[in-house]
Amino acid sequence: MATAGESDRTASAGAARRYRRDPLGFVEWAAREHGPVFRLPDDGSLCVADPVEALRVLHNEEGHYDEVSDFFHVRGGRLGSRETQVAIGRAARATVRAHLAAHRERLPAVVAGLGEVSEWPSAGRTAAHRFLAEALLRPDSPPALRELMTRVVERDVLIRPGGRLARVARAALWARVVRAVAGEVRARRAGVTGPAGQGPGRPGDLLDAVLGSTPPDTPAAQVAQVYLLLFRTSVAPVGHVVGWALLAAAAHGVDLADVPAESAVRESLRLWPVAWLLGRPVHRAHRIGGVRLEPGESVSVCVYLLHRDERYWSQAARFRPGRWDDGPGPRGAYLPFGGGPFTCAGAAVAQTLATGLLAAVSDGARLEVRGGHGRPHVAGIITPPSFQLRRTPIRP
Numbered sequence: 001m002a003t004a005g006e007s008d009r010t011a012s013a014g015a016a017r018r019y020r021r022d023p024l025g026f027v028e029w030a031a032r033e034h035g036p037v038f039r040l041p042d043d044g045s046l047c048v049a050d051p052v053e054a055l056r057v058l059h060n061e062e063g064h065y066d067e068v069s070d071f072f073h074v075r076g077g078r079l080g081s082r083e084t085q086v087a088i089g090r091a092a093r094a095t096v097r098a099h100l101a102a103h104r105e106r107l108p109a110v111v112a113g114l115g116e117v118s119e120w121p122s123a124g125r126t127a128a129h130r131f132l133a134e135a136l137l138r139p140d141s142p143p144a145l146r147e148l149m150t151r152v153v154e155r156d157v158l159i160r161p162g163g164r165l166a167r168v169a170r171a172a173l174w175a176r177v178v179r180a181v182a183g184e185v186r187a188r189r190a191g192v193t194g195p196a197g198q199g200p201g202r203p204g205d206l207l208d209a210v211l212g213s214t215p216p217d218t219p220a221a222q223v224a225q226v227y228l229l230l231f232r233t234s235v236a237p238v239g240h241v242v243g244w245a246l247l248a249a250a251a252h253g254v255d256l257a258d259v260p261a262e263s264a265v266r267e268s269l270r271l272w273p274v275a276w277l278l279g280r281p282v283h284r285a286h287r288i289g290g291v292r293l294e295p296g297e298s299v300s301v302c303v304y305l306l307h308r309d310e311r312y313w314s315q316a317a318r319f320r321p322g323r324w325d326d327g328p329g330p331r332g333a334y335l336p337f338g339g340g341p342f343t344c345a346g347a348a349v350a351q352t353l354a355t356g357l358l359a360a361v362s363d364g365a366r367l368e369v370r371g372g373h374g375r376p377h378v379a380g381i382i383t384p385p386s387f388q389l390r391r392t393p394i395r396p
């Protein structure tokens with residue numbers, strides 16, 4: 001007969017398996033069973049899905065959590081001081097914002113370039129990349145590097161892949177890209193590629209933004225990794241938000257032509273917050289919802305559950321862009337870009353870009369979605385299941 005300890009271990013191994021198989025389904029079940037505060041079965045982190053506690057965690061006014069941002073995690077630790085991290089975030093945002101302001105009118109052509117029939121979510125990433133390409137890597141960068149970055153987007157190296165072989169192949173490509181970008185960092189530092197921002201045709205790119213915000217002795221490989229994180233963040237989540245909006249609108253019978261694209265993007269980020277779990281390492285012992293936490297443990301704010309809580313959102317599981325006509329959602333119950341000192345540096349610009357892309361897809365065209373019935377892919381960020389979009393332009 002199994003002892004109590006053995007059956008506890010078997011139960012927690014089973015829960016960990018269920019969580020790995022379907023993290024979103026698992027947290028929904030756990031919140032129904034245990035309420036808004038419970039342990040996650042993989043790393044024991046305390047999952048928090050209560051708006052007041054979530055804001056307390058993210059704002060960290062009581063100093064319960066380490067003052068670090070997971071975003072800047074690179075091989076060998078975290079990059080730079082907090083000051084450097086903030087400077088990088090601001091410079092990246094300024095680069096993307098300037099490009100968006102200067103070239104917004106190109107969005108319809110970028111979307112038209114996807115063709116009448118496109119495969120999503122990769123089409124969303126491709127569109128975001130094609131639009132931002134010159135801001136991410138300026139045109140006078142080595143052609144081989146520009147091609148490599150396009151391959152990174154096409155081969156889905158941006159999201160953590162499933163399957164061992166795919167994982168190994170993509171990890172190898174990723175390592176190659178880090179080496180190639182580090183080479184470009186050295187070349188720019190040595191003045192080989194030439195200074196950016198001289199003359200109207202030579203605005204700086206995202207790599208210049210990172211280089212200009214990091215101390216000059218930062219190892220080239222670390223600069224490259226942070227650049228790639230920002231590259232990935234500028235392309236994948238934006239493309240996925242647009243993909244989720246298309247899929248959810250089709251599934252819930254919403255005609256995107258009747259809805260402001262901005263509301264559709266907000267609602268897409270509510271139902272499918274691409275950054276669905278925000279982790280914080282515990283620095284000082286304290287309690288959340290009656291659970292005692294010790295230094296070394298971690299807390300995970302579950303944005304996905306907050307956004308689907310029926311106490312704050314009527315018909316929470318429905319895609320209803322019209323709910324945004326009444327103003328912002330309840331405080332603490334809508335956190336697609338996080339909150340507190342580590343709030344997304346690119347929130348406004350990401351929202352504007354996703355809105356522009358979605359409007360370019362839905363304006364002047366009839367949309368038909370096929371497929372998309374699979375489960376979302378959850379690995380760090382939530383990726384929509386594959387679907388096909390047929391976009392038939394409506395001739396005036």
Ligand code: HEM
Pocket residue numbers: 069070071085086088089092093096230233234237238241274275278279335336337338339341342343344345346347349350351354
């Ligand atoms: C729809 C697109 C995006 C979503 C949903 C998103 C979401 C987020 C979230 C939730 C965080 C906070 C993570 C945490 O609290 O642990 C974050 C951090 C960050 N994001 Fe975004 N992001 C998006 C696009 C962008 C873009 C386009 C940029 C750059 C131009 C960007 C730059 C950053 C930076 C630098 C941080 C770290 C902030 C810090 O620690 O100081 N993000 N993002």
